[in-house]
Amino acid sequence: MKHLHKLLVLPLVLGLPLTASASSIIFPSTGGKASSMAGAWVAQGDDLSVMDHNPAEMVRFDRYGVEGHYTAYNYSASFDPDPIVGIGDPPAATNTGDFVNHIPNFYGLFPVSERWRIGAGLFTPVGPRHTYGDSGAQRYMVQQAQVQLAWITVSAAYKILDNLAASLSLDTAYVSAYQKIGLGLFPGFRSFDGSIIVEGGGIQIPRPKVGLLWDISPEWHLGFVGAPGMDLNIRGTISADVPQVGFDPETATDEVVASQRYPSEARLGLGWTPGNFRAEAGLRYYRWSEYKEQTINLTNNNIGGFEIADLSVKKDYRDTVAFQIGGGYRFLRDHEVRAGYAYDGQAPSNSSLTINDFDAPKHILALGYGYDISPKWQVNVAFNHSQMEERRVTDSAHEAIAVLGTPPAMGNGLYKWGVQTFSIQTGYWF
């Protein structure tokens, strides 16, 4: 009982699905239309979700409009750990509980003048809560995670020329996160487990986003959007619930400021709209290498009488480039079917993967359908399936949080991840 070990190694305190966002399916790639074309919506998008994809596309709209979107997001993750020396062969773990997340988002657009458009959007996932078993080795990665988010975008687009537009947006968010992670008094031994709970929230500093749209010809369109990286910060509490050593979450607690980086991004899309057919191919670049660490600064540096230094979890991430292609065919004047495919790379190194911080090369298949009930009112639906490649990790750098002793490597094993989304959107143009 020499020292308090590894209490500093607190993974993913923000709980944000950062790497998953690289897959183009969580946010801001929302919308029943956009997701049905695998997010290829930078150059020829024609609904208000362009505020997330490329706000310069707002210049295409000449009327007031409002849209409501809803996405059901079904997430599945599993981890089958390799046998651990001294512990045995832990069972595989999968997420359970409220793994269907409900994500409504709303947009409104106002054409100020012939050249100016302003718009606003609200993206609000409700109740994305993931619960994992208390028995598996993954309990030291995550037991429960929940993120509430209100992502607000305010955009203005200006038609510089008849075929050239630019936009400037400010994105900000209120992020609320809760995460419960197993805390091993002696990691691996269930009866000595407790937990660390981190929860908090905070309004993020607005991030600017610049968009460009160039209609090369009536049929060809080129879109670009870029945004710098931003630091996500949450203020909240960290508390330890380890009854074996008298840690009561009411008293074994400290205030924290947790920070992590959301990377710079750039998107380029080439759209083609000949008659009843349309298509777009695009590239999206995320500069994940900016994301080098998570930091957690404690106010009093004391939890339950144990002095704890500020925490820093190093991250080994690489930049990713995604390829997106999507198309739609309009028939019977009011109907459109759409399909898309996207491929996205893997940001974190294999050794950095956990069930809660998982990423792998992704193949995203999308299907969708739209119906214009009237010239003013449309309804669209979409279904996406994202299949990640499996990852067998043999050199995991993940360390269980341990109060005492040196925890064994418990992050090696086979990871699987997948997601399906179902989206419906409707919009009305005045």
Add this chain to the structure above:
Amino acid sequence: MKTRILSTLLLAFVFTAGCSVEEPPTAEKLAEAERYLSEHGGEAAYRALAFDLYKDVVEAGTEDEQVRAHFGLGMIQFLDLVQAIPSLVASSGGAEGEEAGGASLPPPEQLAKTIHVFVHQALEKGIVDHFAHVIAQPDFTFTFENLVLPATEPTQPTVVLSGEWDITEIAGLYGVFQIAVGAVDLVYAYDGVLATVLDAALSGKPVPAMPSNPAEIPAWISEAAIALGLKPLPWLRPEFGKLADPAELVAIRARFVDGFGALTLSMEYLDAEHDDQGDDVFPKSSFVSTLVAKFTQDFIASTAANLLGYGVLHETFSDLKASVEHDGSVYIPADGIWNLLGQAKSFLGEYDGPLDPVGMRIPGLNLSRLFSHPITDLKDPKAGLLPWFDAEGTFFSESEQEPWTDKNGNGDADAGEFTDGGIDGFLDADFDGVADAAGRPGDGDTVFNDYLGLRTDATRLGPIGHESPCADGAVDRPNGIVDPVYLFFCNGNFNGLLVPVTDSTSSMELYEVDGSRDYGNPDIMRLLSTIVWLVENL
């Protein structure tokens, strides 16, 4: 119409995805948990699975199911403890945690409190409380098909505990952990003691080498304590070692009584077993030796275990329980243990000192005095537990291994120093009682290397008394042995805890309480000196 279809599809998708799976009945959970524990009990990963299932059964199962679940939970905690603690000890040598963690342990007082909580949570709530439900069911058994604890080090063997476990084993574990909790509670009841021990144990600082001169040992104790960071010396701190709340002793005493009672019960169940012992984890006919062999291959331990039957254990536990429970009941080890000590003489080389309890001054224990007449301040020089010490905290001491204890270094026997009549600790090789060519007896060499012997002859090794600092004019009577270090425990029987033992006049047992006198400091010093003598001859 189309909108309605879409809405229906959406709702179906959402609600079916969110439906929860029906919980299996507790009987199924119990069966699954018991299968994990029985077939994979040595693997912490499977125990983790069983742990959560058992918890569900305790919450919602029938009375019988709950008993079995309590056994499972207690065993899981026990097995986790058995596996985790050695791993922790093996991984925590040195001070690497400070560099690696950036986290540090809390102050000793806080850490002591944390450990006290841990003992109660892990041992009492985690094991004792669960097993309490089980030992109330006399017919309870559980068979481990495969319970193999992995070795903590490659050179260590695995520990095989497969077989049938019944009340013998469960009550035994219950008793051991109940007593362990009681012992920690007893230490914790005295302010600062546990914190001081932890402070010293965790300091990681080197301790100066023990001096070869035994007379320097008391000073070395102070130096070592300071080197470990115990400054000021704990026994100089006013708050150290005071009994915080005597009322707490009532519960501690009850815990000891319960613990020893459970151990006695365990042996009674073993004695009453008449079924086939072939599948028992610890068969009746070789209970102690099998138990010892599971955990150690040490030759001495194995030999001792072979000589120790469960009848001796039963008598020991029963006597200890009585001594704690009843005022005036003195625990004297069972004859079987004395016989064992007699057998051990063969390991002692040329040792020719005393081995019987009377000769060694092994005391009987009136354990009830710990609670009925507790020491209220451990550091009190006259009524506490520590030997007499001066204002600087150095223990007052003398030595009998040279002609005098020359405290001021002037080479003379001054007031407060003593002589032994010019005869040093060496045996008179030719038994002529005079200094001869060999230079002894009576010819000290100023080095504390003298023979540890008995002072039984006034000519060669005369008896020595010691002026005691405990009271004016007090003198410790000669104790008949050469004491390398002579300290002064003024409360020599620790408030009646230690009781002198003498040869029994009864044919029923070898030894009995010596009611003619009190146990005192000369007895303690003779016992300690004998132990030193024994160790030197091992």
